[in-house]
Amino acid sequence: MNAITSYFKDIFHAIKTLLTGMRVTGYYFSHARKEIITQQYPENRDTLKMFDRFRGIVTLTHDENNEHACTGCSACEIACPNGTIEIISDREEDPETGKKKKIIDKFIYHYSMCTLCNLCIISCPTDAIKMDPSFEYATFDRKDLTMILNKPGSKIRKDVK
Amino acid sequence: MIEEVETKDAIKTQEYFVNMGPQHPSTHGVLRLMLELDGEIIKKVTPHIGYIHRSIEKMSEKDSYRQIVHLTDRMDYLSNHMNNEAVCLLVENALEVEVSDRVKVIRTIMSELTRLSSHQLWWGVMGMDLGALTTFLYAFRDREMINDIFEETCGARLTVNYNVPGGVMFDIHPNFQQRVKDFIKSFKTKLPEYDDLLSNNVIFRQRTEGVGILSKEDAISYGVTGPTGRASGFSNDTRKHKPYSAYDRVEFKEILMDKGDTFSRYKARILEMWESVSIIEQLIDNIPEGDIQEPSVKQVIKLPKGEFYQSVETARGELGVYVVSDGQKSPYRLKFRSPGFSNLFVLDHMVRGYKIADLVAMMSTIDLVIPDIDR
Amino acid sequence: MKEPLDLTPLTQSIHDYLLSYLSPFWTTTVEWVIIGVLLIAFVALSVMGLVYIERKVAAFFQLRLGPNRVGKWGLLQTLADFLKLLMKEHITSKNADKFLFNLAPFIIVIASFLAIGAIPFALGLQAMDINIGLFYITAASSIGVLGILIGGWAGNNKYSLIGALRSGAQVVSYEISAVLSLLTIVVLSGSLQLSTIIESQSDGWWIFKGHLPVFIAFIMFLIAGTAETNRGPFDLAEAESELTAGFHTEYSGIKFAMFFLAEYVNLFIIAAVGATVFLGGWMPFHIGNWAAFNEVMNYIPPVIWFFFKVGFVIGLIMWFKWTFPRLRIDQLLVLEWKYLLPINLVNLIVVAFIAMMGWYF
Ligand code: SF4
Ligand code: SF4
Numbered sequence: 001m002n003a004i005t006s007y008f009k010d011i012f013h014a015i016k017t018l019l020t021g022m023r024v025t026g027y028y029f030s031h032a033r034k035e036i037i038t039q040q041y042p043e044n045r046d047t048l049k050m051f052d053r054f055r056g057i058v059t060l061t062h063d064e065n066n067e068h069a070c071t072g073c074s075a076c077e078i079a080c081p082n083g084t085i086e087i088i089s090d091r092e093e094d095p096e097t098g099k100k101k102k103i104i105d106k107f108i109y110h111y112s113m114c115t116l117c118n119l120c121i122i123s124c125p126t127d128a129i130k131m132d133p134s135f136e137y138a139t140f141d142r143k144d145l146t147m148i149l150n151k152p153g154s155k156i157r158k159d160v161k
Numbered sequence: 162m163i164e165e166v167e168t169k170d171a172i173k174t175q176e177y178f179v180n181m182g183p184q185h186p187s188t189h190g191v192l193r194l195m196l197e198l199d200g201e202i203i204k205k206v207t208p209h210i211g212y213i214h215r216s217i218e219k220m221s222e223k224d225s226y227r228q229i230v231h232l233t234d235r236m237d238y239l240s241n242h243m244n245n246e247a248v249c250l251l252v253e254n255a256l257e258v259e260v261s262d263r264v265k266v267i268r269t270i271m272s273e274l275t276r277l278s279s280h281q282l283w284w285g286v287m288g289m290d291l292g293a294l295t296t297f298l299y300a301f302r303d304r305e306m307i308n309d310i311f312e313e314t315c316g317a318r319l320t321v322n323y324n325v326p327g328g329v330m331f332d333i334h335p336n337f338q339q340r341v342k343d344f345i346k347s348f349k350t351k352l353p354e355y356d357d358l359l360s361n362n363v364i365f366r367q368r369t370e371g372v373g374i375l376s377k378e379d380a381i382s383y384g385v386t387g388p389t390g391r392a393s394g395f396s397n398d399t400r401k402h403k404p405y406s407a408y409d410r411v412e413f414k415e416i417l418m419d420k421g422d423t424f425s426r427y428k429a430r431i432l433e434m435w436e437s438v439s440i441i442e443q444l445i446d447n448i449p450e451g452d453i454q455e456p457s458v459k460q461v462i463k464l465p466k467g468e469f470y471q472s473v474e475t476a477r478g479e480l481g482v483y484v485v486s487d488g489q490k491s492p493y494r495l496k497f498r499s500p501g502f503s504n505l506f507v508l509d510h511m512v513r514g515y516k517i518a519d520l521v522a523m524m525s526t527i528d529l530v531i532p533d534i535d536r
Numbered sequence: 537m538k539e540p541l542d543l544t545p546l547t548q549s550i551h552d553y554l555l556s557y558l559s560p561f562w563t564t565t566v567e568w569v570i571i572g573v574l575l576i577a578f579v580a581l582s583v584m585g586l587v588y589i590e591r592k593v594a595a596f597f598q599l600r601l602g603p604n605r606v607g608k609w610g611l612l613q614t615l616a617d618f619l620k621l622l623m624k625e626h627i628t629s630k631n632a633d634k635f636l637f638n639l640a641p642f643i644i645v646i647a648s649f650l651a652i653g654a655i656p657f658a659l660g661l662q663a664m665d666i667n668i669g670l671f672y673i674t675a676a677s678s679i680g681v682l683g684i685l686i687g688g689w690a691g692n693n694k695y696s697l698i699g700a701l702r703s704g705a706q707v708v709s710y711e712i713s714a715v716l717s718l719l720t721i722v723v724l725s726g727s728l729q730l731s732t733i734i735e736s737q738s739d740g741w742w743i744f745k746g747h748l749p750v751f752i753a754f755i756m757f758l759i760a761g762t763a764e765t766n767r768g769p770f771d772l773a774e775a776e777s778e779l780t781a782g783f784h785t786e787y788s789g790i791k792f793a794m795f796f797l798a799e800y801v802n803l804f805i806i807a808a809v810g811a812t813v814f815l816g817g818w819m820p821f822h823i824g825n826w827a828a829f830n831e832v833m834n835y836i837p838p839v840i841w842f843f844f845k846v847g848f849v850i851g852l853i854m855w856f857k858w859t860f861p862r863l864r865i866d867q868l869l870v871l872e873w874k875y876l877l878p879i880n881l882v883n884l885i886v887v888a889f890i891a892m893m894g895w896y897f
Contacts, residue, residue, distance in 0.1 A: 011875065013363065017362050017363045017366075018362065018364075018859075020361065021358050021361075022855060024354050024357045025295055026855065028299075035599050036596075037301075037599045038601055040601070051313045053312075053314070053316040053331065055316040079227070081228035081231060081232070115231060116317065116320070117231035118330060122325075179694050186776055187777040289777065291777070291862060292769060292771065292861045293769075293859065294598070295598050295858050297598070298599050298600060299598075358859070362861065365861050367864075367867050368867070516865065517698070517778050518862075519864070
């Protein structure tokens with residue numbers, strides 16, 4: 001007798017648990033409009049806002065006078081674990097003091113090798129570089145991923161030591 | 162190896178090999194299991210690893226200690242914060258610096274959020290491995306909120322690299338506390354749904370209960386840690402035994418089960434999620450003030466000569482970092498004791514005599530992350 | 537009272553029209569051709585629709601949007617996928633048994649086409665109303681498992697072989713339950729002819745008239761039917777997390793598409809049989825002697841009623857699939873032999889008793 005009751009108990013218990021599961025999925029099915037979590041990416045480009053700390057790409061900030069704050073000290077180059085940054089520096093005579101000063105010739109950035117670890121940013125003594133939250137950088141040619149970050153004709157800001 | 166088995170009607174049957182992986186939906190990456198099968202019954206499992214070996218340990222020998230941290234994100238990518246933390250703690254202990262309370266609490270909250278997100282993903286994948294495809298997306302819905310928290314404060318979702326030796330990279334975002342509270346509130350309503358959908362489901366119970374039993378002795382001798390070991394009653398929670406960061410000031414239970422079957426391993430993780438939620442709740446409202454960077458840790462870090470070891474509890478078990486330093490700015494030798502490696506090799510012991518379908522379930526509850534095993 | 541829309545005059549007039557031009561032999565031939573073309577068109581369209589619906593339904597269960605890129609709301613997605621499959625390369629694995637390998641998809645498709653011929657879509661819209669209709673459908677649709685077995689064997693792949701053998705064990709066992717649960721209605725209505733079964737439900741569907749036993753039979757039929765079509769939670773033959781793709785691992789291109797087609801046709805057949813036998817086929821929904829209500833219901837054409845009910849059953853089966861985990865092979869057999877079969881047998885006896893005493897409405 002016991003075996004028979006437990007047989008039926010098993011069946012009813014099984015049906016109950018199955019129905020509980022179906023209730024959960026059923027709820028989401030019937031409330032699909034409200035609960036859908038996926039986004040339609042290229043369509044929502046206008047409204048899509050990345051968090052401001054999001055690390056998309058390393059940029060060298062230039063102000064409106066086309067001046068940046070990079071002294072060419074190579075701290076970022078040393079901090080980078082992947083050899084992503086290459087600083088090619090030059091020496092230039094300061095017109096005021098007449099002393100030779102180090103300036104950057106090219107700030108080469110190999111995006112294809114960057115792991116976006118942020119170590120370069122925190123190692124920069126003058127906060128010249130920062131992370132930009134843009135992320136659409138897919139290209140058909142790997143060469144396009146090597147960028148020169150200092151804009152042509154840009155100079156170092158006066159106040160930067 | 163293949164032997165012919167004589168059955169009583171003199172029909173010759175043969176055991177055969179099946180290669181499960183390296184491309185297989187339920188090996189969760191590039192793991193190759195060589196199965197020796199008799200019909201559907203598994204006679205032997207031989208894991209072959211190394212398909213995604215990137216020599217992280219060797220690379221670490223030329224990297225500075227600050228750079229090593231970002232490599233650890235890529236080992237067990239689901240326990241990224243804890244991996245980071247392990248290296249950072251090791252450096253701090255070696256240099257004998259004490260980070261501020263603020264850093265400790267932030268690290269603990271972040272680690273627990275990571276544990277939650279890892280367990281959520283595991284839950285979704287577990288359901289999927291057993292054929293309930295819907296769980297996956299439900300888990301991702303909840304995980305998305307944690308990823309958003311990471312993205313806002315750390316700047317990345319998976320490879321966060323948020324801990325640095327001597328502190329954390331940034332202070333927490335002003336929205337951090339609110340977001341975490343929102344997440345906890347919503348997740349507490351969602352977690353019972355996990356039970357409704359899977360834990361209590363009769364098919365799921367049948368598939369997992371009493372299957373793949375791992376005894377406590379075996380768990381200890383194979384070095385199985387994490388929820389997998391604790392489900393067999395092996396008390397191994399580093400957070401309890403060797404507390405680090407803020408774990409000594411929070412109340413939480415070490416989840417211990419006694420059966421050691423697939424269902425216990427499942428349940429241990431579900432209960433661990435509740436514990437993580439409670440740890441975060443205890444800490445989120447009282448994050449003390451303090452420095453986020455210990456000023457005495459220099460930009461170029463040189464560890465004193467000697468050997469150092471630090472272990473943390475990741476979502477998969479005990480992660481150990483062992484460093485031999487010769488006083489230079491890179492370690493002389495660095496070794497990671499990754500939990501997944503030890504956990505994987507108990508599979509053969511557990512699975513013999515069960516069916517292929519059970520293997521899939523067991524593999525899910527061991528919660529393998531292949532980059533963690535191969536490093 | 538308005539009678540349900542009868543399509544017999546339409547088919548009859550086509551028949552007479554053809555007869556006035558051709559000899560009886562050619563008339564039959566032409567009719568068969570017409571029916572064949574219509575069925576193929578119907579199957580192609582309805583499978584595309586079903587695949588689309590399944591993907592949308594799955595998406596809504598999973599908090600996703602589902603296909604939404606090709607065409608409005610992604611409506612052309614399945615067409616695009618079909619074209620993609622058409623253009624794909626045929627790959628036959630090394631050491632495969634070429635003849636059987638190519639034969640298997642056809643067996644599966646033919647089996648499902650055979651069965652669909654006997655399904656009554658509406659009053660007077662049925663390709664062949666044979667007196668053993670129900671028996672014929674179950675017999676024809678169970679040929680499909682041969683295709684699975686052959687396909688799994690011929691591909692020379694261990695995964696597909698395991699899948700095929702699983703499927704063999706599964707379909708053979710669940711066939712019994714499916715037939716036993718259908719037999720309850722055969723006992724009640726006293727006929728195997730589908731039109732008679734539907735006729736017997738003109739005063740109420742069996743699921744309402746037959747009390748609890750018929751309801752149990754309906755549930756049993758749903759379970760066994762799901763298992764017979766190899767759909768989740770009984771998709772052991774495919775079991776993509778264990779056997780990658782089960783019995784059709786080695787198939788590519790259009791041959792894979794045929795397996796896919798057959799799966800959905802079978803789903804449709806199971807739903808159609810369930811709807812016909814338990815839910816009254818094309819019969820409108822009537823409540824006792826609410827004449828006005830019944831009158832309104834009669835205005836809805838039978839075809840719509842039929843598809844509405846089929847949709848309901850398909851919806852249930854999809855709901856199962858997207859909620860439950862998969863069973864293991866031994867549990868699957870335990871479920872059949874220890875639970876479904878005994879319950880079905882007892883149920884059948886109870887129904888026979890009810891039928892004998894006339895205790896149904
Ligand atoms: S983000 Fe990291 S990898 Fe990229 S350039 Fe900076 S330091 Fe190098
Ligand atoms: S970006 Fe900063 S760290 Fe890098 S060279 Fe320029 S000033 Fe130095």
